Amino acid sequence: MLRGLYDWTLSLAARKSAEWWLAFIAFVESSVFLVPADVLYLPMALSRPDRAYRYALVATVASVLGGIAGWFLGHYAYEALAKPVLEFYGKYEQFEALRLSSGIGFIILMLVTSGLAHLPPIKVVTILSGVIGVNLLLFVVLAIVARGARFFFLAWLLRRYGEPIREFIEKRLGTIAAAGAAALILLYLLVRYAH
Known part of the structure; x- marks a missing residue:
C-alpha cells in the first residue's frame, strides 16, 4: 500500500495542477x-529550479495549516477521529507511550525534530500537541x-546543486537529519533525567 501511495504522489509532479497537489x-x-x-x-523543484523557493513557501504554509488541523484533531476530536487514524496506521501504541511520558518541553523538541527530519512522524506530534x-x-x-x-533548505540545495544533489537528498539527507534529531532527543533526555 505504501509503495502505491508513494508512486501516486510522485506522479502528481508532472501535472499542471502540481502546485495545488503539493499544497494538498x-x-x-x-x-x-x-x-x-x-x-x-x-x-x-528540480524541474523548475526558478520556482524552488515558491514551492517551498507553498509546502511550508500548507504543512503548518495541516499541523493546525492535526492539533485541533487531537484537542477536540481525539476519541472520535484521531485515535482511529492512529490505529489505522499502527501508531496508536507509539502515540500512547509518547503521551504518557511526555512533558511540554519534550513535545516542543519533538515538534522541531519531526518538522525537520520526520522523527517521529509529524502527524503523531501534531495530534499529540493538541491532546x-x-x-x-x-x-x-x-x-x-x-x-x-x-523546505527552504531543500530549495537552497536544489537551486545551488541541481540534479546531482537529488540522490544525496533522497538517500542520505533524511538519514543525516534523523541522526541529528535523534541526538537532540537523546541530549534532552540525558539533561532531563540527569537532574
Whole structure:
C-alpha cells in the first residue's frame, strides 16, 4: 500500500495542477497522510529550479495549516477521529507511550525534530500537541520554523546543486537529519533525567 501511495504522489509532479497537489499533500501529511511532501516537492523543484523557493513557501504554509488541523484533531476530536487514524496506521501504541511520558518541553523538541527530519512522524506530534494542550501560538511558531527550515533548505540545495544533489537528498539527507534529531532527543533526555 505504501509503495502505491508513494508512486501516486510522485506522479502528481508532472501535472499542471502540481502546485495545488503539493499544497494538498503537505497539508494532509501533517495530520493524516503517510507519504511526506518531499516526494512531490523534489521533482517539482528540480524541474523548475526558478520556482524552488515558491514551492517551498507553498509546502511550508500548507504543512503548518495541516499541523493546525492535526492539533485541533487531537484537542477536540481525539476519541472520535484521531485515535482511529492512529490505529489505522499502527501508531496508536507509539502515540500512547509518547503521551504518557511526555512533558511540554519534550513535545516542543519533538515538534522541531519531526518538522525537520520526520522523527517521529509529524502527524503523531501534531495530534499529540493538541491532546496535551500545547499552546496553539507556540505550536504554530515552532511548526513554521521547523517546516520552513526543511523546505527552504531543500530549495537552497536544489537551486545551488541541481540534479546531482537529488540522490544525496533522497538517500542520505533524511538519514543525516534523523541522526541529528535523534541526538537532540537523546541530549534532552540525558539533561532531563540527569537532574
